[in-house]
Amino acid sequence: MKKLIIDNKEYKSRLILGTGKYKDFKETKAAVKSSACEMVTVAIRRMNIGQDKNSQNLLDVISPDEYTILPNTAGCYSAKDAVRTCEIACELLEGKKLVKLEVLSKSKNLFPNIIETLKAAEMLVSKDFKVMVYTTDDPLIAKELENIGCVCVMPLGSAIGSGRGIINKFNISEIVENANVPIIVDAGVGTASDACIAMELGCDGVLMNTAIACARNPILMASSMKDAVVSGYNAFHAGRIELKDKASPSSPISGLVTGD
Amino acid sequence: MKILLNNETTLLNDELTISILLDQINIRQKYFAVEVNEQIIPKSKHKSFLIKEGDRIEIITAIGGG
Numbered sequence: 394m395k396k397l398i399i400d401n402k403e404y405k406s407r408l409i410l411g412t413g414k415y416k417d418f419k420e421t422k423a424a425v426k427s428s429a430c431e432m433v434t435v436a437i438r439r440m441n442i443g444q445d446k447n448s449q450n451l452l453d454v455i456s457p458d459e460y461t462i463l464p465n466t467a468g469c470y471s472a473k474d475a476v477r478t479c480e481i482a483c484e485l486l487e488g489k490k491l492v493k494l495e496v497l498s499k500s501k502n503l504f505p506n507i508i509e510t511l512k513a514a515e516m517l518v519s520k521d522f523k524v525m526v527y528t529t530d531d532p533l534i535a536k537e538l539e540n541i542g543c544v545c546v547m548p549l550g551s552a553i554g555s556g557r558g559i560i561n562k563f564n565i566s567e568i569v570e571n572a573n574v575p576i577i578v579d580a581g582v583g584t585a586s587d588a589c590i591a592m593e594l595g596c597d598g599v600l601m602n603t604a605i606a607c608a609r610n611p612i613l614m615a616s617s618m619k620d621a622v623v624s625g626y627n628a629f630h631a632g633r634i635e636l637k638d639k640a641s642p643s644s645p646i647s648g649l650v651t652g653d
Numbered sequence: 654m655k656i657l658l659n660n661e662t663t664l665l666n667d668e669l670t671i672s673i674l675l676d677q678i679n680i681r682q683k684y685f686a687v688e689v690n691e692q693i694i695p696k697s698k699h700k701s702f703l704i705k706e707g708d709r710i711e712i713i714t715a716i717g718g719g
Contacts, residue, residue, distance in 0.1 A: 411719025421717060436718025439659045439711060440685060442678055452684045452715055467718050477691070481713050484686040484693050553719070602719030 394630050397575060397597050399432075399545055400491050400523040402461065406431045407592070408622045409463065409577065411602025415611065418454040424605055425455060428615035432461040434493055434600070436468070437478050437485065462486055463525065465493040470506065472496060472513035479522055492517065493547075495527035502552040505529055511537065518542035527579050530564040532571060539574050546572065547579035547600060550591060554603040556583025559590050569595040585614075585621035592625025593633070657709045671699040675712070686713045 397404045409432045415421040425433055433455055452462065464482035466475040479492045494517060496509040505528050517524050518541055525545040526538050535546045548568055551557035558581060559565055569576050575597035582588050582601040591599045599622055608614035654665045658678075665674070671687055671694060687694045688711040694702050704710065 412717040413719045415717060434719055435715040437713060438716050438718075440680070440714040442659055442661075442712065450682050450684070450714060451717055453682070457684070462715065464715060465718055480693055481686045481688065482715075484695060485684050485713060485715060487684075600719075 399575060404431050407598035407626060408618055409598060409600040413602050414606035418449055420611060422454050424611045424615040427612045428619050432463055434463045434465050437464050437482050463491060463493045466495050469496055470499060472509045472516060475513040476516050479517055490521060491523045493525050507534055514538055514541045514543055530561050532564055532567040535568040536571055545575045545577055547577045550578045550581030553580045555581055557581055558583055558587035562594055565594050585617045588618050588621040589625035592622055593629050595629050654706045659712055669704055671702045674704060684715060
């Protein structure tokens, strides 16, 4: 079974958590712990200047010494803004160059703006960033992003925060079959079975935020997602049976006590 | 001296360095970045970099996000 290696680091957990939408840092930390993930995404924003100097910040709670921090470019609608955000993230995280590139469209479904995403990916790779890129489930674009030099390609299952699961399993399968970099489904997971399906399709991991943070019990859902990802991964490698048109009895048809 | 600090007009008494400004506004955390007029100023230069009238200063951090 293939190891998950991103930017020369091996990950035992194939689940990546977003840290948005939690009630407070305590809940964020508990969910991250419950999920057993090793990588979390963060957003890059202006600091709240007026805050109490003793109040905690996210990275006090989720330490970069303990977790791989994956800064995202959420809120960027152009390649230029995304690159600027990554440069800021690099300074903020003491020179770390692993980033989650997402250049969105201002449409109601927040689909990736592929034209700007491709431009930003080229610019970031040329600046030696290690780019994990959010994209649509178009196999051709996924391959192009790999060819540009992204270290990981992350197609959406469905729209961000929609909880609609994997809309196009065939596309995700094709992306996986053609890939030489890790493929991680990012966005759309609603519940554990969605994460499981992503892994059963052969994906290398799943990234999610809303499905856990907005669950009635985020800590329990985080644990459930941990199990779902492991279960789906194992099922993919165990090899599912062929689909058949007719029934096939599980018990022997001969030797029946009630038969002749 | 008038500057734009995180998109808010802010008045400063004297010409001062980034380090002094950070101290005055109680920035104590380890993980943050500073931009002046859209140029990142690395932490190694905060003690020597003088803020000028009209500078647009951004102090940036990591927050929860997906």
